[in-house]
Amino acid sequence: MSRADSVSVVIPTYNRAHCIRRAVESALDQSAPPDEVLVIDDGSTDDTESVVKAIESPIVRYVKKKNGGVSAARNLGVDLATGHWIAFLDSDDTWRPTKLELQLRCLSATGSSVCFTGVAAEGGERPDGIAELDPDLPADECRSYPRPVEFIARSLIHPLVVSLMISKDVLIDAGGFDEDMVAAEDTALFYDLTCKHDIALLNTPLVDITTDRVVAGLSDQRNAGAAAARLDCAIRVQAKALGHISGQALHPEERMASMRIVRKRLAYFLSRRSEVAHAMGDHIAGKRLAKEAMSLVGDRRTMARSLMLTFGYRWLVPRLRRKWPSD
Template sequence: MAPTVSIIMPCYNAVAHLPDSVRSVLAQTFADWELIAVDDGSSDATLAWLQAQTDARMRVIHQHNQGVSAARNAGLAQATGTYVAFLDADDTWHPDFLSRMHEALDARPEAVLAYCGWQNLGQTGGRGEPFVPPDYETPDKTEKLFAGCRWPIHAVLARRDTVQAARGFEPGLKNAEDFALWLEVAIPSPIVRVPAVLAYYHFHNGVQASNDRARAAIAHWRVQRRYLQRHPERFAHLSADRIRRLTDGELLLRGYESYWKRDIGTARQIFRVVMKERYGSPADWKHMLPALLPESLHRWLIRALAGDIAGVEK
């Protein structure tokens, strides 16, 4: 008999964190699930650890390294549950994650996706406060969801047939692959919020998608542009200026975030893309144009303008 929920866990050189993630699945108060762990060509002991597990609800798939999107798609192809959830091998869930999310979707047959709150663990400077997102099922849902990815991938429970109809994750995307999927799934159909912190994102020193800020920001922008090309009818109510603010303007804001943090390398990459799109006010271009200079000269100019030649981070 098919389980109610299929959990898909892509794994790549994850043995240091994998036990905690799997324990959080085993601890779920909702027990009608299958866990499909996809080893994506790991070179450490990930595959051996997975194969040593004895819970009958776990299945292991091994493939040559193809990236996280292909790994998730491989798991999705084997999934049999009515609902599907995605948990990376270095993140965890609250024990009530599946029960609360399933309850929300079961009560709303028309909804295709439930999302919840989350907490970032392992960050410094007060950036790890728990967060519960607002209700996005509002008249401006399309605009809100299009502006940015509103939840991490493991803070979602979705109907499997809807995710498969959207063709899952695009293997060519190295960042924003979940954003691209949720645009296809969540904008045209009802979604439901579970107002509780049930998912945990663990920051560590390993390779994580969030580490390359410029690549992530530009990938997000490209996903937006492609979605606009595919579904122009969904934005007919928005002005051209508003659409540019949601795309080029959002990318510019991400460039400024890096700039003011003195992450000049990231800001330079983003500013160059924005300038190619001929976006921004004269004041914006005053900040962006030096990105065309050699980086060492750009940094010197920032220090000179700040009146503190020795004070800028490298």
């Protein structure tokens, strides 16, 4: 049985030999060192293996698997982890030295099983949503929120997985990361957690994230097929979010306000998916998706776009094919 304060770090990686050592060393250099660091190589074809194996630390475990996506890599790391707590780090990001120590302290103080911290981008921005989730949370303080399903609608962004520390049992109970999703799997997990568990937020940027990519990620692609897959995941997550909100004991006014916000998001993603369908020549699906978007009553821009995609798509197709090429 693992100790109550034991921590396993899971680092999924794919063709990140140029930066994986920096990520691993940031996990090893913690003021409260982890018990193990699991580097899950998702089928890299570069020098990732040799770089990781050159790191002289008895707690670093390198595991190579067939390429299956980041969710599969994270889930394998969770399965192999022996710690009571799981913390995630991406191979192109780094932790600040007190990250694990402050999170363990926050979890102990609040009694929560889930804790997210702030993150800092290269330009100093805070793309973690904490200020929107709780504008009254002072800097450098932590606070726990009982099953905060209202978080789903409070911010366009949410705390990032690279800042997450979570009980292994809670993560397994939540179903882990959905391996069928090529995008928004972290959003899906965050939404699920808000419905079942208290969530602690630590309003301190303890993770430095980078936007520098050597291998293009899905979000960098304009290919119609990749965009369709990404948007399908976003639609699925927002549709599920409506169910989450309607099924929780919120004040009626807050429930209605939250559902309006999520409907607008869902309408937006449906209208963009309609664009891609038209670009790929599937005009029946394009019109159906646009009509679904209009039925949700999105913002004016989304409504206008959906109207054009329903009745005037023939004039839009050349531009949409340039925007979402199939090659």
